[in-house]
Amino acid sequence: MGDEHWGPERVRAHAPDAASWAAAQKLSRSAAWSGLGRLDQLLWGRCQGSGASPYRTSVDLQGPAFTCSCPSRKQPCKHGLSLLLVWLADVDGFGETTDAPEDALARARQRAARTTAAGDRPPVDPEARARRVAKRVALMDTGMVELRQWLTDVVVDGLAATRSRPHAWWDLVGARLVDAQLPGLADRVRSLPATVAGHDDWASLLLGELGRLHLTVAAWQRREDLDPADAADLRTFIGWGRSSAEVLDGRRLTGRWTVLGIGTSDTGRVVEQRTWLHHPEEGHAILLDFAGGNTTPPTPQLLGSVLAVEMGVYPGRPPRRVRFAEEPLTVGEADELPMAGEGWGPALDAVAALAAEAPWQDRFPCTVSGVRLVDADVDTPRVIDRSGRALPVLGLDPWATLAVTGGRPVTMFGEIVREAFRPLTVATDGQLLAVPVVQEATRWQERWA
Structure with missing residues (x-):
């Protein structure tokens, strides 16, 4: 048997649902597993699925924290649960070795370093x-x-x-x-x-x-x-910030986060980079980075990428701000946007529900389908749905956007700012593309955002 603190019931407690638990049990009794190994508190292995390449799965027992390259949106997935069950059934099959996957080892070291740093912090008076x-x-x-x-x-x-x-x-x-x-x-x-x-x-x-x-x-x-x-x-x-340590000591959430869109704003003093994410449990969340003076924001995550990562979640109303608790691992790529329904009606109803609960927030995520860009040749281009309902748009380059969409109805993701829409992403032909932004800083739209 494995570690005395672990047993099948504890593994079962981490299953997101009954189906995942049943699938993990079945998988643990199969011959799909290979390359099993252990280093201190880190377990890993390869599980042959339906694809040509086996899924790379690891579990850090200190947490625990699960990582898998499979496309499942459940956290943990059946492979992570199954790896624990395989270990519990045959601990000798996980020989101590230093041949750990580099990505899994790096993430485990980061978690250990955070734990050590937290323990080394002087006590607060x-x-x-x-x-x-x-x-x-x-x-x-x-x-x-x-x-x-x-x-x-x-x-x-x-x-x-x-x-x-x-x-x-x-x-x-x-x-x-x-x-x-x-x-x-x-x-x-x-x-x-x-x-x-x-x-x-x-x-x-x-x-x-x-x-x-x-x-x-x-x-x-x-x-x-x-x-x-x-x-x-x-x-x-009001501007009373929270330290990184305070956030990471609070609520955390692991799982798969899809990068929906990336926007920036420049006040002249500070550049703000906003990365909008979607999590199956949390829904929309926002990752903020700032740069002042001659510095630039960090390189953003790739649009459409699916990240397996643990996040620290800021307190507040949805959509909540998050920050990385560890280095993210890209495990997939999204080809569509989470849908809010056809046209502006259901999309704005969803935004109104968020805004009613969060009076101190300025921007709200919005996905709208079946819309197209019109009035590209005037100062106030609009995005219109099939019923004729339209919102003015901010920040985009209208002609470059028309080149991307071909003038066809598409699905867009962006931000509702006041009573206007700032598109960030368009889904077309099975891929997510960034909306081209306007280059002239003096355009009227920039004064809105």
Whole structure:
């Protein structure tokens, strides 16, 4: 038998469903396995499936963490469960060896290094930390009081008066918010002059932003009564970040993550790279990378790739932010997008359901099928469905996009930003392609995103 801490019941507890458990038991009694090995807490083997090449499967008992090259979206798959059962039935068949697969060995070393680093971290002085938090909260309380008064003054003076305000007026408010440890709110106030000057419907957009700031002040004053997910989103919105260690010490989720689309935004100070992912259990999630100064964001994951990886999940409402807890392993390639239904109706209903639960989020993932690009020769191209319903689009190069789609109805994935659609990916002819982006930074769409 294997390790005394392991047994068939413990393996069964990791099965995602009864079918996977039954398939794993059947597979463990077959002759499909070869190349079995063990190094410390790492097991591996090759399992011959229906394809020409056997699946490469490994299990890190420290966790456990499962990895397999098969196309199954279940985590763990039947091969990972079966490998454990084979090991339990014949531990001598897993001879100690150093001939471990490099990818599995590298991932196991990363997990061991994180465990060691976590154990080596000096203990946090809870009293000192409490004093630091209390000092920051006191500053934030003061900042929220000042923001509420400023919002009242803006409404009393009238929205029209904001059009004559110099940038220095907005910057002064932003600076006060930075001093109050509210950098997220400072950035939003400093972006308001562009809203006032850059849109025909500036009054409704400005009123919406001011109302959101007022909601933030009110929620902060009642933060102790908020749901934990809402409190987490509020914290992100005001700019109170979380350390990587804090995220990785919290909820984690393993499985297969499909790369749906990649978008970027440049504020002039910071470049933000957004990688949208889809997980069978979590649904949509977003991976954020930032770069400032002369640096560039890391090389993004390949569009359409399926990653087997463990993620740290940020608290908050869906769609949640995630970060890699280990190096991802590409185990497949997607040829289609998760469907939300035909046309804008069901797609926007899904977005509305997300937005109703997450008032402090700005972008929402959206997959829409049966749509095509129109009005490529005007300043505001649109994506229209078969019923005639359309949304203005942001950021794309219309003529290059028409070259990709051929003007035919396709399935698109992108972001809903305010009341517009920013396409990132198009599914056509059995493959996922990035939507060509506009190169002129001065186009009107860039002011929206």
